[in-house]
Every structure is written in structure tokens, then in C-alpha cells.
Amino acid sequence: MKSAVEALFDLSGRTALVTGASSGIGAAVADALAGAGADVIRAGRDRDRLGPDGISVDLADGIGAAERLAGLVDARVDALDILVNCAGTNPRPPLDAIDEGLWRDILAVNLDAVFALGQHYGPRMAARGWGRIINVASTQAHRAFGNSGAYGVAKAAVAGLTRSQSEAWAPHGVCVNSITPGLVATPMTTAVVDDPARADYFRSRAHTGTLGTPDDFAAVAVFLAGAGSRFVTGQNLCVDGGLSVT
Numbered sequence: 001m002k003s004a005v006e007a008l009f010d011l012s013g014r015t016a017l018v019t020g021a022s023s024g025i026g027a028a029v030a031d032a033l034a035g036a037g038a039d040v041i042r043a044g045r046d047r048d049r050l051g052p053d054g055i056s057v058d059l060a061d062g063i064g065a066a067e068r069l070a071g072l073v074d075a076r077v078d079a080l081d082i083l084v085n086c087a088g089t090n091p092r093p094p095l096d097a098i099d100e101g102l103w104r105d106i107l108a109v110n111l112d113a114v115f116a117l118g119q120h121y122g123p124r125m126a127a128r129g130w131g132r133i134i135n136v137a138s139t140q141a142h143r144a145f146g147n148s149g150a151y152g153v154a155k156a157a158v159a160g161l162t163r164s165q166s167e168a169w170a171p172h173g174v175c176v177n178s179i180t181p182g183l184v185a186t187p188m189t190t191a192v193v194d195d196p197a198r199a200d201y202f203r204s205r206a207h208t209g210t211l212g213t214p215d216d217f218a219a220v221a222v223f224l225a226g227a228g229s230r231f232v233t234g235q236n237l238c239v240d241g242g243l244s245v246t
């Protein structure tokens with residue numbers, strides 16, 4: 001029998017979809033939700049890293065691709081309780097080098113998929129009276145950071161969309177929040193982290209004096225996905241070692 005506190009973080013019987021689950025933060029979040037008892041469906045592109053039960057989808061293909069993903073998920077589960085939008089791409093071209101195709105790809109993965117999966121699952125969760133949506137934003141929602149280009153635009157929109165989704169569905173038991181990572185060592189940030197001067201600069205700006213690791217997102221994801229967060233919604237939670245307040 002679980003204690004009252006354990007029940008706040010217990011995800012037994014819950015179903016979850018995590019996009020971006022083949023790597024980095026999304027993989028750690030998917031493992032954490034599964035560790036807390038959820039039945040987790042992992043989506044990304046790389047079948048090998050997703051495992052045999054993962055769903056491979058290229059979200060750069062636009063809203064239709066996100067809708068196809070939702071269709072595949074719905075074929076597996078009766079209902080989805082937890083949606084984590086973690087897939088992201090940040091190719092970092094100088095702004096002048098962003099043509100229409102790259103603009104569309106970056107917005108499709110980082111923003112359109114978040115919108116489309118929210119449109120699909122938010123109303124369904126609301127109709128059932130319970131749900132959790134966690135979107136992954138970025139410090140680039142609020143400040144430039146080395147060729148933020150279209151990526152920063154998309155992440156700023158994700159922060160705004162999170163508030164709108166909360167406004168729409170929290171009255172029906174669906175809490176919607178975003179997480180803003182600091183600088184976390186993952187394949188996405190290799191170019192920054194492998195540059196000793198830049199890595200040291202970001203360490204020195206974080207209050208912890210460290211960069212983040214994907215595992216730093218495990219506990220916060222379980223909290224935001226669980227019963228304990230029922231009065232936490234529309235928020236952006238910085239998991240950044242204090243970077244955002246230096």
C-alpha cells in the first residue's frame with residue numbers, strides 16, 4: 001500500500017507519450033515516467049535507440065506527421081493520460097542562412113508538433129477530467145543564444161502555447177506546464193559543450209557551477225506528470241542550475 005506522499009508521484013495505470021524519447025532529455029524523462037509506473041510510448045526518428053516498441057516519426061513532415069503519430073498511439077492505448085513534447089531540433093544556422101525550407105522544418109518539429117499533439121490530446125484528456133501535458137521550451141524563448149534564429153521563435157511560441165493550453169484545459173483537470181532546460185549535455189548541444197571556453201562560460205553563469213544532465217529532468221517530469229501537480233499549471237519551470245536568474 002502506497003503512502004499518501006508516494007501516491008503523489010505514482011504513475012501506475014497511467015499511459016504516456018514522450019516525443020524525443022530516443023535521446024537526451026526525452027529518453028531520461030521516458031525512463032523516469034516508466035520507473036514511476038506509467039506505460040510509456042516512446043517516439044522519435046531513430047528506431048534503434050527507441051527500441052522495438054518505439055514509434056518512428058519525422059515531425060519535420062508537419063502537422064500531418066504529428067496526427068499520424070497520434071493515430072498510432074491511439075491504436076495502442078484506450079486513452080492517453082500524459083503527453084510530453086520533448087522532440088526538438090536546433091541546427092543553429094546564422095539567421096541570414098535560414099531559407100523557407102529550414103524555417104518550416106524547425107517550426108514543424110519544435111512548435112507545430114506541440115500544437116498538433118495538444119489539439120489532439122488536450123480535449124480528450126479534458127473530456128475524461130484528467131491529464132498532464134509537459135512541453136519542453138528553452139532559455140531561447142526569452143533570450144538570444146548563438147544563432148537562435150527560428151529555434152528561439154519556436155520556443156517562445158511554445159511558452160505562449162503552454163499558457164493557452166492551460167487556460168483551455170486546466171478547468172477540466174488537465175495541467176499544462178513547460179520545462180526550460182539550462183545548458184544540458186546532449187547530442188543537441190555537443191557543439192557548445194565540446195567548446196571548453198563556452199562550456200566554462202555557462203558553468204560560471206549557473207549558480208550550481210555545473211551543466212545539466214538528462215537525469216536532472218527525471219524528478220521534475222514525474223512531479224509534473226503526477227497527482228501532486230494538480231494546482232500547478234500554465235507555468236514554465238526552469239531546470240537550469242540558476243542560469244535564468246544570474
Ligand SMILES: NC(=O)c1ccc[n+]([C@@H]2O[C@H](COP(=O)([O-])OP(=O)(O)OC[C@H]3O[C@@H](n4cnc5c(N)ncnc54)[C@H](OP(=O)(O)O)[C@@H]3O)[C@@H](O)[C@H]2O)c1
Nearest residue numbers: 020022023024025044045046058059060087088184186188
Ligand atoms: N540540451 C539542452 O541544453 C537544451 C536546452 C534547452 C532546450 N532543450 C530542449 O530539450 C529537448 C530535448 O533536447 P535534447 O537536448 O535532449 O536533444 P537530443 O538529445 O538531440 O534529442 C532530441 C530529440 O528530438 C528528436 N527529434 C529531432 N528531430 C526530430 C524530428 N524531425 N522528428 C521526430 N523527432 C525528432 C530526436 O529524435 P532522433 O534522435 O531519433 O532523430 C531526439 O529524440 C528539445 O526540445 C530541446 O529543444 C535542450
